[in-house]
Structures are given as structure tokens and as C-alpha cells.
Amino acid sequence: MNAETKHPREESAKARLDRMPSIRTGDDYVDSLRNRGVTVYLFGETVAEPVDNPMIRPSINALKATYDLAISDPDLATAHSPIIDAPVNRFLHIPTSSEDLVTKNRMQRRMGQITGTCFQRCAGLDTVSVLHSITYDIDQKHGTAYHRRFLDFLAAAQRANIIIGAGMTDPKGDRSKRPHEQADPDMFLHVTRRTERGIYVTGAKAHMTGGLNSHWIAVMPTMNLGEEDSDYAVVGLVPGDAEGISYIYGRQSCDARAFEAGEIDKGNARFGGQETLTVFDDVFIPWEHVLMDGEYEFAQEMVSRFTAYHRASYVCKTGLGDVMVGAAAAIAEMNGAEKASHIKDKLVEMVHLNETIFSSGIASSHEAKPLPSGAWMNDSMLSNVCKHNVTRFPYEISRMAQDIAGGIVVTLPSEADFEHEIAGPILKKYMKGKDDIPVEHRQRMLRLIENMTLGRNAVGYLTESLHGAGSPQAQRIQIARQMDAEGKKKLARDLAGIRD
Numbered sequence: 001m002n003a004e005t006k007h008p009r010e011e012s013a014k015a016r017l018d019r020m021p022s023i024r025t026g027d028d029y030v031d032s033l034r035n036r037g038v039t040v041y042l043f044g045e046t047v048a049e050p051v052d053n054p055m056i057r058p059s060i061n062a063l064k065a066t067y068d069l070a071i072s073d074p075d076l077a078t079a080h081s082p083i084i085d086a087p088v089n090r091f092l093h094i095p096t097s098s099e100d101l102v103t104k105n106r107m108q109r110r111m112g113q114i115t116g117t118c119f120q121r122c123a124g125l126d127t128v129s130v131l132h133s134i135t136y137d138i139d140q141k142h143g144t145a146y147h148r149r150f151l152d153f154l155a156a157a158q159r160a161n162i163i164i165g166a167g168m169t170d171p172k173g174d175r176s177k178r179p180h181e182q183a184d185p186d187m188f189l190h191v192t193r194r195t196e197r198g199i200y201v202t203g204a205k206a207h208m209t210g211g212l213n214s215h216w217i218a219v220m221p222t223m224n225l226g227e228e229d230s231d232y233a234v235v236g237l238v239p240g241d242a243e244g245i246s247y248i249y250g251r252q253s254c255d256a257r258a259f260e261a262g263e264i265d266k267g268n269a270r271f272g273g274q275e276t277l278t279v280f281d282d283v284f285i286p287w288e289h290v291l292m293d294g295e296y297e298f299a300q301e302m303v304s305r306f307t308a309y310h311r312a313s314y315v316c317k318t319g320l321g322d323v324m325v326g327a328a329a330a331i332a333e334m335n336g337a338e339k340a341s342h343i344k345d346k347l348v349e350m351v352h353l354n355e356t357i358f359s360s361g362i363a364s365s366h367e368a369k370p371l372p373s374g375a376w377m378n379d380s381m382l383s384n385v386c387k388h389n390v391t392r393f394p395y396e397i398s399r400m401a402q403d404i405a406g407g408i409v410v411t412l413p414s415e416a417d418f419e420h421e422i423a424g425p426i427l428k429k430y431m432k433g434k435d436d437i438p439v440e441h442r443q444r445m446l447r448l449i450e451n452m453t454l455g456r457n458a459v460g461y462l463t464e465s466l467h468g469a470g471s472p473q474a475q476r477i478q479i480a481r482q483m484d485a486e487g488k489k490k491l492a493r494d495l496a497g498i499r500d
């Protein structure tokens with residue numbers, strides 16, 4: 001069978017991506033998502049064209065902004081890729097220095113400031129970063145060809161400028177059991193059969209950020225695995241519209257406001273996040289796109305390297321934190337409370353917490369080290385500290401923003417009532433703060449605070465900060481592994497004059 005007559009399922013990433021018009025602008029990206037025929041379930045129905053769905057579109061807009069930033073600020077959002085010897089979007093660039101990782105963090109903060117939500121592209125970047133080194137290391141041990149396959153894929157992905165989604169988290173069923181011990185083997189994605197041409201996988205990936213906004217998905221194990229879990233030790237690259245893949249859309253708090261008329265009550269009408277349960281029903285992956293098959297002893301190292309990158313990527317939340325501080329300062333002014341010393345002090349505390357997150361994340365990038373493949377990786381201790389700060393501080397920052405905003409942040413009547421013939425003028429009279437500030441400005445600022453602390457974008461600012469890249473205990477385990485208590489005890493013994 002020659003290349004022309006191959007079934008599309010077997011087509012190489014290069015052939016498929018070379019056929020695709022290269023994406024340059026944000027508008028190109030939006031166009032690239034049209035007419036893909038992906039199966040998406042939302043509110044008990046299938047969605048004919050996700051791009052035009054009012055609930056889905058804000059999440060697409062957030063990814064669109066990553067393309068627009070690359071054009072408006074190329075120093076920040078593009079990098080020179082040695083793989084194709086050309087500039088690429090930084091979200092597809094393998095870091096080859098600590099400076100690369102520092103600039104990546106600055107870009108992530110900027111994206112958070114622009115969108116006020118999860119812009120969904122970090123997990124894919126951190127996945128390709130870890131695949132660079134882990135495929136190299138597996139090849140060194142087993143003589144496999146994974147690294148060459150990976151580089152071929154990444155070169156095509158960089159040229160086409162696509163989005164890569166990260167499918168790591170399995171549904172996991174009974175948390176006390178290993179994958180092979182589960183009553184239902186599909187609780188973790190696994191290989192069901194191997195043929196001369198490739199493998200078939202079945203299972204699901206949970207909470208997938210930007211699931212159906214991605215052109216390709218990288219699936220990989222979610223935890224350390226033993227020999228009995230070999231079929232679960234699989235890494236594969238799959239087009240997002242591959243046969244057998246379906247997406248079930250995750251609800252977000254207040255998401256149905258997307259269908260209402262008007263934009264004020266949406267809080268952030270333009271941008272939102274997206275998570276899907278991505279289901280793999282006997283999905284074929286040709287060998288060319290398989291990057292791990294049974295090398296279970298590398299699963300733990302892969303997860304640990306992924307988290308070293310990804311837990312520092314959570315500096316993106318400091319961009320959202322900047323928006324929260326701005327919103328709190330603005331609503332204090334609108335309420336006429338900005339001169340109160342406790343308000344000023346709360347704003348200082350919010351900034352202190354936000355910058356504490358940033359400092360641990362950026363420090364982990366400055367302390368990055370090279371791996372044998374040539375990719376550079378964040379300092380793991382500091383990136384775990386960064387993520388652990390993220391599991392707490394955005395909640396505290398949100399509490400202070402709600403404190404400063406006043407109870408009206410949760411009792412404000414609807415935009416439609418403000419427009420009502422009788423209720424409208426009453427509301428415009430009583431919802432006023434300072435005289436010279438239009439009521440609508442106050443309404444909008446309150447809705448933004450609501451959106452980020454209780455509404456759709458609280459998913460990205462709060463609960464994703466808690467669980468994304470691993471729940472808090474996962475960071476404490478990593479910190480405990482690396483804290484070198486014995487070395488620290490020796491320091492104390494020496495100073496205390498205790499000699500063995």
C-alpha cells in the first residue's frame with residue numbers, strides 16, 4: 001500500500017499536517033477548527049459546529065489570543081526552533097536554556113492578564129517538552145526509535161503551528177487500586193491490541209483542558225506503573241478528530257449565561273476555559289505515532305518531569321491575579337472606599353501573594369538544568385513549591401477581592417432588570433457608588449469579580465489552581481522526596497557541635 005492509498009487513520013502526522021494550511025493568525029486558528037466533524041456532547045445533544053456555539057466559543061477565543069500574541073509581541077511569544085531552524089510559536093518550542101523557560105513564564109503571565117482565564121495551551125507545551133527527553137532516554141535503554149518519531153511529529157506540528165492537547169489524567173475508578181486491579185480495565189487508557197500497523201487504545205482522559213480545541217492529542221500515563229500494568233504504559237499522538245474519539249463537555253459554574261442576551265452578566269464575555277472528558281473507543285494509533293509501548297519503568301519519571309514543567313507553568317495564574325488586584329482596586333474606587341487604610345493594605349497583601357507565586361515559578365526556571373536529550377527542565381523542588389502556593393493563594397486573593405467588592409458581588413440583579421422600563425431606573429438609582437462613575441462600570445466590575453471567583457473563570461482561577469497538575473498532596477509528596485532531611489539534620493548537628 002503506497003502513501004496515496006493509505007487509510008487516513010494510518011497517515012503520518014507529517015503528511016496530514018503538511019496538507020493542512022499553516023496557521024498564522026488567530027483567525028486562521030478559528031477557521032482550522034471548522035468542519036472537523038468531531039463528536040461533542042453538550043446538554044444531552046451533539047453539537048453540530050462547536051466553533052459557533054456560544055458556550056464553547058469563549059474557550060476558542062482564549063486559544064486564539066495565543067496566536068495573536070505571537071504576532072503582536074514576537075519577542076515574548078515566539079522562539080527560534082533548532083528543530084526546523086525557524087521561528088515558532090513559543091507554545092510549541094522545546095526549551096533549550098533556562099532563559100527559554102523564564103520567557104515562557106513571562107508569556108504565560110501575559111496571557112493570563114489578557115484573557116483572565118485558562119488559555120489551555122500550557123499542558124500541551126509541557127507534554128512536548130517532556131516527550132523530548134523521555135523518548136530519548138527510552139531509546140538509550142531499549143534501542144527503540146521513539147525520539148526520531150517524536151522529532152518528526154514536532155517538526156510537522158511546528159510548521160503547521162497547531163494546538164496539542166495533553167491527555168494525562170485517567171478517570172482512575174477506585175483510587176486504592178492499580179490500573180490492572182480495577183474492576184473495569186478502561187478506568188485507565190490502555191492498549192487493547194497490537195497489529196503490524198499499530199496499536200488500538202481504549203479508555204478516557206478526564207478534565208482535558210482545551211480538549212476539542214486541540215488539533216492533536218498526546219496521551220500518556222498518569223502515574224507510576226508496574227510490570228502488570230505494561231498495557232497502560234502507552235504514549236501516543238492522535239489527531240483530535242480520529243475515528244473513535246468523542247468529547248463530553250464539562251459544565252462550568254454559571255456557564256448557561258453564555259446563552260443569555262447581553263454581555264454584562266457573563267462577567268468576561270470574550271474568554272473562557274474548556275475541559276472535556278475525552279473518550280477513546282478502540283482508537284487506532286499507527287506505530288509512527290507511538291512513543292511508548294510497555295516501557296512501564298519510565299512512567300514515573302515521565303510524570304515527574306511533566307510536573308516539574310507544568311507546576312511552574314501555573315505562574316499563568318499570576319496574570320489572572322493581576323486582573324483580580326486591578327478589579328479589587330477599581331471596585332474600591334467605584335465604591336469610594338479606596339482611601340481606607342485596610343483596603344490599601346489588602347491590595348498590598350493580594351500583590352504579595354501573587355508575586356510569591358511568580359517568584360517561586362520563575363526561580364524554578366532560572367534554576368533549570370539540561371537533560372541528556374538537550375531539553376532544559378525546571379528545578380523540580382521550586383516548581384512544586386510554586387504549584388503548592390497556587391493551590392492556596394488565589395483563594396485568599398479571591399476572598400480579599402470579594403471582601404473589598406461588598407455583598408453586592410453576589411446579589412446584583414440581572415442585566416435585563418437594569419434595562420427594564422420600571423425596575424431599570426430604580427436599579428440605576430440604588431446601584432450607584434461614587435457619583436461620577438457610571439453604574440454600568442460598577443456592574444461590569446462586580447460581574448468580572450463574580451466570574452473569576454464564583455463563575456465560569458473560577459474554574460481556571462481557583463479549582464484548576466487546586467487540582468490541575470496534581471492535587472496539593474501530590475506536591476507535598478514531591479517536596480518530601482527532595483527535601484533531604486538527613487542533609488539538613490547534618491547541618492544542624494554540625495552547628496550544635498554534635499559529633500557521631
Ligand SMILES: Cc1cc2nc3c(=O)[nH]c(=O)nc-3n(C[C@H](O)[C@H](O)[C@H](O)COP(=O)(O)OP(=O)(O)OC[C@H]3O[C@@H](n4cnc5c(N)ncnc54)[C@H](O)[C@@H]3O)c2cc1C
Nearest residue numbers: 123166167168169175207208209464467468469470471473
Ligand atoms: C480545570 C482542570 C483542568 C485540568 N486539565 C487537565 C489536562 O489538560 N490534562 C490532564 O491530563 N489533566 C488535567 N486535569 C486533571 C488534574 O491533573 C487532576 O484533577 C488531578 O491530578 C487530580 O486528579 P482527580 O481530579 O482525579 O482527583 P482525585 O485523584 O480523585 O483526588 C481527589 C483527592 O483524593 C486524594 N487522593 C486521590 N487518590 C488517592 C490515593 N490513592 N491515596 C490517597 N489520597 C488520594 C487527592 O490527594 C485529592 O485530595 C485538570 C483538572 C482541572 C480541575
